[in-house]
Amino acid sequence: MSTSSTDKNYDVAIVGGGHNGLAAACYLAADGKKVIVLERTEKLGGMAASDYLIPEAPNHLVHSCALELASWQGSPVGRDLKLAEHGLEVIPSEPAYAYLHDDGSSICFFKDIAKTCGEMAKYSKKDAQAYGQFIGDLFKMGATIGPMMGADPAKPGLKVIWATLMAARKFKSDRDEILNLMTNSALSIVEERFEHPAVQAAVLGFAGGAGPVMRDSAGLGFMLLVMLHSTGMGRVKGGMAKVPEAMKSRLSSLGGETMTNAQVDEIVAEKGAVRGVRLESGEFIGAKAVIGACHPKVALNLVTDGEVERKYLKRVDNTPCAQHGSSPFKIDIALNGKAVFEHHQKERKDDVNLGWPTTMMGSVETIVENFEAAARGELPEKAYCWWTVPSVADPSQAPEGEDILYVYPAAFPVRPRDGWKKARKPSVDLVMDWTRAVIPNVDKLEIGRRVETADQLEERLNVPGGSYVHVDVSILRSAMMRPAAGLSGELPVKGLFFGNAGAPPGGGVSGQPGRLAAARVKRFLK
Numbered sequence: 244m245s246t247s248s249t250d251k252n253y254d255v256a257i258v259g260g261g262h263n264g265l266a267a268a269c270y271l272a273a274d275g276k277k278v279i280v281l282e283r284t285e286k287l288g289g290m291a292a293s294d295y296l297i298p299e300a301p302n303h304l305v306h307s308c309a310l311e312l313a314s315w316q317g318s319p320v321g322r323d324l325k326l327a328e329h330g331l332e333v334i335p336s337e338p339a340y341a342y343l344h345d346d347g348s349s350i351c352f353f354k355d356i357a358k359t360c361g362e363m364a365k366y367s368k369k370d371a372q373a374y375g376q377f378i379g380d381l382f383k384m385g386a387t388i389g390p391m392m393g394a395d396p397a398k399p400g401l402k403v404i405w406a407t408l409m410a411a412r413k414f415k416s417d418r419d420e421i422l423n424l425m426t427n428s429a430l431s432i433v434e435e436r437f438e439h440p441a442v443q444a445a446v447l448g449f450a451g452g453a454g455p456v457m458r459d460s461a462g463l464g465f466m467l468l469v470m471l472h473s474t475g476m477g478r479v480k481g482g483m484a485k486v487p488e489a490m491k492s493r494l495s496s497l498g499g500e501t502m503t504n505a506q507v508d509e510i511v512a513e514k515g516a517v518r519g520v521r522l523e524s525g526e527f528i529g530a531k532a533v534i535g536a537c538h539p540k541v542a543l544n545l546v547t548d549g550e551v552e553r554k555y556l557k558r559v560d561n562t563p564c565a566q567h568g569s570s571p572f573k574i575d576i577a578l579n580g581k582a583v584f585e586h587h588q589k590e591r592k593d594d595v596n597l598g599w600p601t602t603m604m605g606s607v608e609t610i611v612e613n614f615e616a617a618a619r620g621e622l623p624e625k626a627y628c629w630w631t632v633p634s635v636a637d638p639s640q641a642p643e644g645e646d647i648l649y650v651y652p653a654a655f656p657v658r659p660r661d662g663w664k665k666a667r668k669p670s671v672d673l674v675m676d677w678t679r680a681v682i683p684n685v686d687k688l689e690i691g692r693r694v695e696t697a698d699q700l701e702e703r704l705n706v707p708g709g710s711y712v713h714v715d716v717s718i719l720r721s722a723m724m725r726p727a728a729g730l731s732g733e734l735p736v737k738g739l740f741f742g743n744a745g746a747p748p749g750g751g752v753s754g755q756p757g758r759l760a761a762a763r764v765k766r767f768l769k
C-alpha cells in the first residue's frame with residue numbers, strides 16, 4: 244500500500260452508490276461525518292434506477308430494475324432524510340396488484356382487506372373469508388418479526404426485544420400458525436388455506452416474487468401482502484431514479500460527496516483494520532471506516548489479500564445468490580399508443596384500469612413449473628409473468644397518449660443450460676407471446692425495447708447471480724444470519740461494515756440496510 248500525502252482522507256468511504264450506500268452517507272453526513280460515496284458505473288442508484296434507455300424512444304422512461312415502493316413506506320428513511328424536500332414524491336398505488344385469470348376474469352388487490360376479499364368472493368366465499376384470516380395471521384407474523392426487521396440484529400436494543408417478546412406473548416395461541424408462515428413453503432400455505440385455483444394462483448404469485456414457492460420458508464414472500472395491506476404500495480413520481488437523486492441532493496446539502504465512474508478495486512486494510520480504498524485508477528482514498536454498499540461477496544473479496552480469515556471468505560462466497568437457479572429478466576417496451584389488457588379489461592365491471600396495478604399471470608402449476616424449469620436451466624412452458632404500465636400511474640413517464648410497458652417474467656433460468664447467447668432470443672420470443680396474449684395491441688404499438696438478462700445485470704451492477712436481493716430470501720438468511728452467521732454485525736476487519744441488500748434487514752428499496760450501517764459506523768467512530 245502506498246499513500247501519498249496529497250491523497251484524500253475521509254471519515255467514511257462507501258463502496259457502491261446504490262440507494263443503500265446513499266442512505267448511509269446521508270445519515271453519516273447529517274451526523275457531521277466527512278463521507279464519500281464511490282460508484283463504479285456512471286450513474287448513482289444501482290437497482291433503484293430509471294432512465295431513458297431506448298434509443299428509438301428517447302422520452303419513454305425505463306425502470307431497469309425496481310418499480311414498486313413496497314418496503315419504503317414502512318421505513319423511516321424517507322422521513323429521516325427529508326427526501327420530500329429534495330423532490331421525492333410518492334404516488335399511492337391503488338389497486339397495487341391484479342391477478343389475471345385464464346378466463347379473462349381478474350382479482351385486484353386493494354389496500355383495503357375487505358375490498359380485496361370481495362374480489363375473491365366472485366370465485367369462492369370460503370376463500371374470501373380465508374383471505375381475511377390469512378392476512379390477520381400474516382399481520383401477527385409481521386408484529387412478531389417486524390420490530391427486529393427495523394433494528395440492528397447485532398444490537399437490537401431493549402425496546403425492540405421487549406416489543407418482540409410482547410408480540411410473542413400476545414399471539415401465543417397462534418404460535419404454530421405464525422411459525423408455519425415463517426418456515427413452510429408458500430405452496431403448502433396456499434394449498435392449506437385456499438380451494439379455488441384462481442385464488443390460490445393469485446396469492447401464490449406474490450410469494451413467487453421472492454423466489455421458488457416450493458422451498459421451505461418461501462412463505463416469507465407473503466410479507467409483500469403485509470406491506471400492501473398496512474402501509475400500502477407506491478410508485479415514485481418521475482421514476483425510481485428520483486430516490487437516489489433526492490438522496491444525492493440531501494447529501495450535497497450536508498457537504499457529503501459522491502464520485503461516479505469510480506470503481507473500488509481494493510478495500511485497503513492493514514493489521515486487521517481498514518485504512519481506506521483504492522480505486523481502479525490507482526487513487527487511494529483514506530477512511531477511518533468503510534461501508535460495503537455493493538454486494539457482500541464483492542465487498543469482502545475486495546479487502547486486501549490476507550486480511551480476512553479464509554473461513555469468512557469461503558462463507559461469504561457460499562451465501563446463496565439466486566442459488567435455486569431462477570431469476571427475473573427484464574423487457575421494457577416503448578409504445579406509441581396506450582397498452583390495453585383487452586380480454587381482462589372487458590370483464591372488469593368497475594372503473595379499475597388494469598394498466599395501473601402490477602398484473603400477474605400464472606396458475607399454481609405454472610408458477611411451480613417455471614421455477615422447476617429454471618432450476619434445470621430450461622425455459623418455462625407457460626406464463627408466470629408480471630406486467631406493469633408505469634405511465635398510467637404517472638403519465639410524465641411517456642409522451643402524451645403513449646405508454647411504457649414493464650415486463651417481468653419472474654422465474655427464468657439465471658444460467659440457461661445452453662448459455663444466454665443461445666437462450667436470449669427464444670426467451671424474449673416466449674415472453675412476447677405471453678405479452679401478446681394479454682395486451683394484443685403490443686406489436687402494433689411497439690417503437691423499441693430494452694432487454695436485460697440476468698447475466699447482463701450481474702455484469703452491469705457487479706452483483707453475483709444478478710440477484711435482486713443480493714442474498715436469497717429465507718429464514719436462515721435473516722437477521723443475525725444475513726448474509727451469514729458471523730457476518731451480520733461486526734465484520735472480521737475493524738472499521739468495515741455492510742450496508743447493502745444482502746445485509747439485514749434485506750432487499751428491496753427501503754434504505755434500511757444503509758440506515759443500520761450508518762448507525763454502526765457512528766458507534767464505531769465515537
Ligand SMILES: Cc1cc2nc3c(=O)[nH]c(=O)nc-3n(C[C@H](O)[C@H](O)[C@H](O)COP(=O)(O)OP(=O)(O)OC[C@H]3O[C@@H](n4cnc5c(N)ncnc54)[C@H](O)[C@@H]3O)c2cc1C
Pocket residue numbers: 258259260261262263264281282283284287288289290291307308309310311312313314505506507508536537538541571572573700703704705706709710711712713742743744745750751752753756
Ligand atoms: C429487475 C429487478 C426488479 C426489482 N423490483 C423491485 C421493486 O419493484 N421494488 C423493490 O422494492 N425492490 C425491487 N428490486 C430490488 C431492489 O431494487 C434492490 O434490492 C435494491 O435496490 C438494492 O439496493 P442496494 O443499494 O443494496 O444495492 P444495489 O442497488 O445493487 O447497489 C450496489 C451498487 O454498488 C455498485 N458497485 C458494485 N461493485 C462496486 C465497486 N467495486 N466499486 C464501486 N461500486 C460498486 C454497483 O454498481 C451498484 O450501483 C428489484 C430488483 C431487480 C433487479
